[in-house]
Amino acid sequence: MKNTIGESFAITLFGESHGPYIGFVLDGIAPGIKIDEERIRQRLSLRRPSGKISTARVEMDEFKIISGAVDNVTTGTALTVIIENTNTKSSDYDSLKNCPRPSHADYTATLKYHGYQDARGGGHFSGRITAALVVAGAIASDILENKGIYIGSHIKKCGSVEERSFDEENLKEEILRLNNQSFACLENDKAEEMVLEAEKAALDLDSVGGIVETAVYGLMGGLGEPWFDTLEGVLAKYIFSVPAIKGVEFGAGFSITDKRGSEANDNFFMKDGDVLTLTNNSGGIQGGISNGMPIIIRSAVKPTPSIYKKQNTVDLKENSDTTLEIKGRHDPAIVHRARIVIDSVVALALVDMCSLRYGTDWQK
Amino acid sequence: MKNTIGESFAITLFGESHGPYIGFVLDGIAPGIKIDEERIRQRLSLRRPSGKISTARVEMDEFKIISGAVDNVTTGTALTVIIENTNTKSSDYDSLKNCPRPSHADYTATLKYHGYQDARGGGHFSGRITAALVVAGAIASDILENKGIYIGSHIKKCGSVEERSFDEENLKEEILRLNNQSFACLENDKAEEMVLEAEKAALDLDSVGGIVETAVYGLMGGLGEPWFDTLEGVLAKYIFSVPAIKGVEFGAGFSITDKRGSEANDNFFMKDGDVLTLTNNSGGIQGGISNGMPIIIRSAVKPTPSIYKKQNTVDLKENSDTTLEIKGRHDPAIVHRARIVIDSVVALALVDMCSLRYGTDWQK
Amino acid sequence: MKNTIGESFAITLFGESHGPYIGFVLDGIAPGIKIDEERIRQRLSLRRPSGKISTARVEMDEFKIISGAVDNVTTGTALTVIIENTNTKSSDYDSLKNCPRPSHADYTATLKYHGYQDARGGGHFSGRITAALVVAGAIASDILENKGIYIGSHIKKCGSVEERSFDEENLKEEILRLNNQSFACLENDKAEEMVLEAEKAALDLDSVGGIVETAVYGLMGGLGEPWFDTLEGVLAKYIFSVPAIKGVEFGAGFSITDKRGSEANDNFFMKDGDVLTLTNNSGGIQGGISNGMPIIIRSAVKPTPSIYKKQNTVDLKENSDTTLEIKGRHDPAIVHRARIVIDSVVALALVDMCSLRYGTDWQK
């Protein structure tokens, strides 16, 4: 249902880049849950642009809980949070409805909304909206961590620079470390290379994309459904909401097709009474259901479509070809900012699935 | 909601591999739609195993409409179809609850259903259930084709053999041709190589995976939502229902991360009054919404997990490690059978999204 | 979503009066639940017509579980049941599309389905379909009774004859007794009067309506939502699915408007550590949420619209007024048959609400 996702723990998202507020309603949260504002702020800071490879638009993301909590403890009714938009220079975007930016949503928004969309700053399509997802995701992550379930992502690839994958033997530690890094890499030198690559693209008036790898540690087995609400399908639907994602894969993902069955299959073994698998090509999911191993997800983030280079487009008023040079503020890379958004939607998805299976009070 | 997907045109799937029937209820179909039984049978034949690289279990897939149609014309009420299971040798599967097959759903089903699942033939997780999806998908495809929307897939990769992608200039023709091929390749010689590779794997008591590339021709722009019900997210959720899928990507997909923004961006141009894009790295979707260009999807199909080779597993009763040699019937490759199932769920997804946007009577 | 109701424990209903089968899919049932066929048959017998005041169409309601259970124990996957239609004389109904029966669904079906509906025997609108609801309701009732929650109804009014309401002090006993009565009254002499009244109407080629009063004993407090998913709203939506219902009220219902607040308010008192209310004008629901007292519901059942008397109608083909004498089989009263259907949908509603709140495994 459009702007709402989740069946038991559901989020409804609203807002436009240059409207007065963005925000969300979180319905189905259990009563008695402590909202940790500090934690929310810390996670918002991971989404906020910083350094040379990010947009100059920096907002403090001051969020305000306007329903569903008293003294930062949830009441059990719909929790609503609004975030004020403070830094809204609208003049930059005036011509977007007529001359759509390539690979942006300008043109498809016109098709869908018949030209009535709020085009200022990307409107409802703006990455700005993801700040609301991060706030909600922080609350969901807290709920999960209280159950021993940890989510973390690293920048597996930025431009042409790629780093190693998670070490599943030390997964919890790696996740905890990543969740405090503003540019989340497992390898420090690779992080530096990635930033350099993005900066170089910026100098060329261009941009780069990348791959975010996400792990979930500590998820119970048995979550997900055989058809339709498969764990992969549900997670993918949440993740494809994050702007710029063009692919989602689990475990070995597309590269599993390079293996034969005997290599791809995750053989079982017992360890201290637990059933584990020797490999984790399944990414912790078999038959659409979690098996107790770490969930491993990779998401492809396309290069920021806003570039300063001149591009070809059309003039919808004149019905003619034209060219476009995008002005305004934009990032040569967003993969490092996307990762906390991906963590956030994964957290929202998992709390919903657990609440549906175990009931609302499971959250406490 | 578990076994139901779709908000306006919804399918509810049921059945187990060795139960009396599998089937589905299709709710929200418009009245007055002609059910083309011949078309359904033709598409079922594309799913049916054939040749050396498929399982010896061949069933005629006799389907029966038990509600929602009179003389094969829909009444507008819930359309129910049942398909009898005729070929059910159950003895082969007796030990699966105790000694789960690697990378199958045996173990996760035990976690989820506390051991009450119907383990015979994979039960509700069996690929057999996809026959019901194909019947429903045939009906959905007919609805779409009446609107000029065509869906088709080819086997982009099988084992290590890979063929070219769609020629978007001749897309409709390619789709029509593929929809009559039992082993759906764009290049005949590659098809032969792929079959050889699968046969070789079979001789090695092993299996291969592959990649299915799917195209949608003729889809109107403006379909999809900016958040949550993005066209990518909705399609991915349907596609991850198809067993063995471990990754889904759109347009350039993961490889878009190898490009800079200036290469990745799909520049617009006008042609005969239509807005087109020079490239289609977006796979026809920008901002979660269709842009009128072909939708391009690739799905990674893991190697068939059922292999004859000895594998390591655990004995859940004895709480110990053990080994397993899977008997019974199984395919060294399923990628060629999966493609019609993918086409089917894509068709179901699109009819639902169009019905939600344009109303139920749009289907006619 | 049309023919599906329930968010965690959901039923999808299908079938037409004169099609091969009617049935349902029940999704979200926990694994390991024993299906008691005897109990289902007993409840079906309460719906089945009997005696002079019921239709001559008697079917054995042979149901068959075709998915979701092995040896009558649920597997946790979608449970599908089909019931064969054996007694289908279609010739009686030929002219209904042109000359709609007053207060039947013939005319509205034509408006909705553009004339494509299956008109034979009322098609999808037939009371016949409620047999499927009764089977599903029997399963839901068993789940509830295992938790100490009992549902029962009596015929509060039939024609002009009215009997007393439930004695809330002996509610469980009254419910258990009613659930074994084919004509469910609390007062035997009133039952006889009601039957006489219906028989008299039949002699006059006419029919009578009535009121069903339903009680739920043992329901936990805290069930329901303040807005939209109020316990009253959810129950009412399920109950209005039962054909011929024109009103639903809770507790004192419409008569609460005859009282002042001081009389209408249910004052609290303690008894053995439990919070009870002195009166139960709220019908066990305050603020949309159960308070632990018995749930009391009354449903108005209109007189059977099928009567033998000549009536005025229109000829849709000729665009003219005409008259109609309905032939075929029909009941001078259905209130006594409706009650088990009402019990059934109330049971389905409550299992769904409990499953959503407490998780699926609560059902066991």
Add this chain to the structure above:
Amino acid sequence: MKNTIGESFAITLFGESHGPYIGFVLDGIAPGIKIDEERIRQRLSLRRPSGKISTARVEMDEFKIISGAVDNVTTGTALTVIIENTNTKSSDYDSLKNCPRPSHADYTATLKYHGYQDARGGGHFSGRITAALVVAGAIASDILENKGIYIGSHIKKCGSVEERSFDEENLKEEILRLNNQSFACLENDKAEEMVLEAEKAALDLDSVGGIVETAVYGLMGGLGEPWFDTLEGVLAKYIFSVPAIKGVEFGAGFSITDKRGSEANDNFFMKDGDVLTLTNNSGGIQGGISNGMPIIIRSAVKPTPSIYKKQNTVDLKENSDTTLEIKGRHDPAIVHRARIVIDSVVALALVDMCSLRYGTDWQK
């Protein structure tokens, strides 16, 4: 799903009586719809207390659109409105968690939310929240009126005073007149009597209830589903969200049980090519589907549970019986304020059902 209702045109409601804001998100509204602020204000004024029989808490209901519209024209994305709570004296409500007010939601909220609910002013259960419903309902009503569909209600009964029902021959005129009356009666003298009765109750430290009769003029036939999403069931679910409603009936409602079939049946006749019915005991709905005649609904509103008279309750801390005298502001009657809320939710329900059937752009 808890605080969200609607499948294509969905409202999510949030807020507490004494929180900073109440409000809603309206998702699925078509782009290009003009929001008429004047109309919203006019309808809010009908909900606002006025005169002796209403609470002394008067708020200006200043609403603010924070997303989904530019210059009061909808963009097609989620429309969010917030209304500030300005008049919040919280001290009056301190003891409510321990000593629940009879027939209020205090006790059931404690059961549901384990005591974490915001008890101030009734919190999320407060009638205050209905201001948000009225704003959303004004927007929905505008959409409907542009299609020739008009909704209006009158106070059929207040205390013991009852007035006549709608004159279906002059229905549109009656609706238009009612929609400008602050105390909506069809008969002026009855309105005066009703106010007197409520004032008399106030003098007695007591309160009265009543019945709201609602009509929908101009609704197309064919709306509603045979099962579950019946027009009656959907409307009832929305209406039971309005606080204090204990019964909902359609057409002749409960009194249809006083008639025989030959009197209850609505015979058809043709008039100027339209199919009409001689009577309208069905309230415009047959088989769960609209038939083109006016929709007639009656809703029972219980007496305001807040009365000044001393009442019995319990002390949940002391586990003992006690008495309670409610202080603060409250109305001796709310039936006259409830009617615009009922109109509002009926409008929301109908726009959703039409959008689902005809597509989102139908709204324009």
